Amino acid sequence: MLKKTIIILIVIFVAIQFIRIDKTNPVVDEKLTLKAPKEVGSILQKGCYDCHSNETKWPYYSNIAPISFFVGTHVKKGRKALNFSIYNQIKDDIKVQRLKRAIFMVKTERMALPSYVSAHEEAKLSKDEKNILINWFKDELASLGESN
Numbered sequence: 324m325l326k327k328t329i330i331i332l333i334v335i336f337v338a339i340q341f342i343r344i345d346k347t348n349p350v351v352d353e354k355l356t357l358k359a360p361k362e363v364g365s366i367l368q369k370g371c372y373d374c375h376s377n378e379t380k381w382p383y384y385s386n387i388a389p390i391s392f393f394v395g396t397h398v399k400k401g402r403k404a405l406n407f408s409i410y411n412q413i414k415d416d417i418k419v420q421r422l423k424r425a426i427f428m429v430k431t432e433r434m435a436l437p438s439y440v441s442a443h444e445e446a447k448l449s450k451d452e453k454n455i456l457i458n459w460f461k462d463e464l465a466s467l468g469e470s471n
Contacts, residue, residue: 339388344395346385349377349408357410363459367407370435370446374401377408382442397436419469422460429453429460 359367373379374397385394405421406413413421428434430453440447448456464470 336388342388342392344385344391346379346381346395348379351377351408355409355412357407359459362455366448366452366456370448370452372407373443373446374398374435374439375405375407377402377406384442393438397439415467419464419467422464422467423469426457426460429456 357364357367367375368378379398382394384390405425410418425434429448435443435446435448
């Protein structure tokens with residue numbers, strides 16, 4: 324019975340490898356991308372861009388199901404939540420909501436996702452980097468006429 328179960332699991336594992344996720348990176352239009360100070364931009368690129376931009380660097384494990392399903396879902400949700408590649412296209416009222424949420428997510432250490440950071444040590448933000456992001460998000464809110 325155990326041998327049959329193992330064989331079935333192996334067949335399922337092999338079969339799901341043929342289910343491919345969409346790893347499309349839409350074309351980036353520089354007119355729409357976030358324009359941030361260099362320091363902020365570099366922090367965002369190392370800790371956020373894989374899920375929150377159209378510049379995702381798809382790791383090798385994004386080709387292995389079922390892990391690929393989780394990676395694809397995270398990128399899709401991340402781009403929907405806040406996509407820095409189309410930042411200048413986002414309506415101000417939506418941008419305000421997203422920036423407030425970004426502050427909350429960074430403050431409460433929910434971003435970057437712990438599962439992402441465990442596989443990408445370079446994405447782990449220092450306390451100073453988190454503060455730089457939070458302060459920049461607050462400055463962006465102020466530029467949109469919002470108090471935080």
